[in-house]
Amino acid sequence: MFFSVVIPTYNRKPILEKCLMALEHQQLSDDKVQGYEVVLVDDGSTDGTLEWLNHHKDIFPHVRPFSQDHLGPAAARNLGVKESRGDIIIFIDSDLVVTEKFLSSHADALMEGQKKYQTDRLFTYGWVINTCNFDDPTSEPYKITDYSAAYFATGNVAIARKWLEMAGLFDTGFQLYGWEDLELGVRLKKLNLKLLKCPAAVGYHWHPPFKLEQIPNLIEKEIQRGRMGVLFYQKHPNWEVRLMIQMTWLHRILWGVLSLGGRLNERTMAPLLQWLIDQGKPQLALEIARIFLNWYNVQGVYAAYQEAQQHP
Incomplete structure (x- = not known):
């Protein structure tokens, strides 16, 4: 070969x-x-x-x-x-x-x-x-x-x-x-x-060690991933794809609860994340940041889906 x-x-x-x-x-x-x-x-x-x-x-x-x-x-x-x-x-x-x-x-x-x-x-x-x-x-x-x-x-x-x-x-x-x-x-x-x-x-x-300066780009990626997830679902409208792209009520409730409805976000969690980074634990800080990053993703999915429904 x-x-x-x-x-x-x-x-x-x-x-x-x-x-x-x-x-x-x-x-x-x-x-x-x-x-x-x-x-x-x-x-x-x-x-x-x-x-x-x-x-x-x-x-x-x-x-x-x-x-x-x-x-x-x-x-x-x-x-x-x-x-x-x-x-x-x-x-x-x-x-x-x-x-x-x-x-x-x-x-x-x-x-x-x-x-x-x-x-x-x-x-x-x-x-x-x-x-x-x-x-x-x-x-x-x-x-x-x-x-x-x-x-x-x-x-x-x-x-x-x-x-x-x-x-x-x-x-x-x-x-x-x-x-x-x-x-x-x-x-x-x-x-x-x-x-x-x-x-x-x-x-x-x-990938470079996690820093707070990366958060805006990471949020933008999650929003983009949400939009592309809807395109994925439009091509393959089944439950398996909905699970993959997090377009279910389960994901909406899960990340909504974990992020306290968005109250745990890049601003409110910044002190904790920076402390972890200063302690030499940037990967742990990133994993915790995924709580609000996933919330942005779910929001992006539903916003893109509603837009697609309004403009088929």
Whole structure:
């Protein structure tokens, strides 16, 4: 098999260097993987990503760069698939740093799965471990908060390109934050593809340590995720999707109660969050902040749904 690692990127040059360097150091010890390429799609970055990559292209021989206007990750991944040469597509994000056995682990899992289940209607999903350690991201241990129950998520997944093409690739209508990968997952599930967990294919997802200054951007992302969640539901109007996008009375009551109807918010909780950050516990502060972030998300979902009902 020949792997095409498709990576959309937007203004992530510092961590992108670590991402690409890790992919240049892959250990392929057997004949399962005939070769690989890294298809990098710059989604209109303004931080000089392409210029930097062109200046350092000699140290990234596997990278084939492409660019587009800022159209979002769905369009970027579609372009990456279109330009790729591999029969197996691996999606990762540009802030993911993988281990040396990353590609070979996905290859082993795909081959073993095909042998065990006597079918190629399957794909593999590796572990994604969140870390804020920029200097040594791969030192972070696996945590319970790293667990994902998603069927198809583009943080670390390997799938035959024929299934992507049969399902129709990503819907580029998802131009804001969220849900474009899970929506494609619904269509892939209809093709009876089996998800195989592949914990040996580890990627370390770096994000900067949580600070109060990040809250406005996080709130905006939750509102966008709410709007895109309604688009998801319009395409697949069923209870499973309602649960995923938090458009149920259960979620409205849950986050309404936990946030005291919005009284626990970015202003009232700021002293506690800052204290936790000062104590060296930014991740705990972020998890607590998710109380009001989820409340913003639920509000965004229902506001977008009401708007869609009024303007069908």
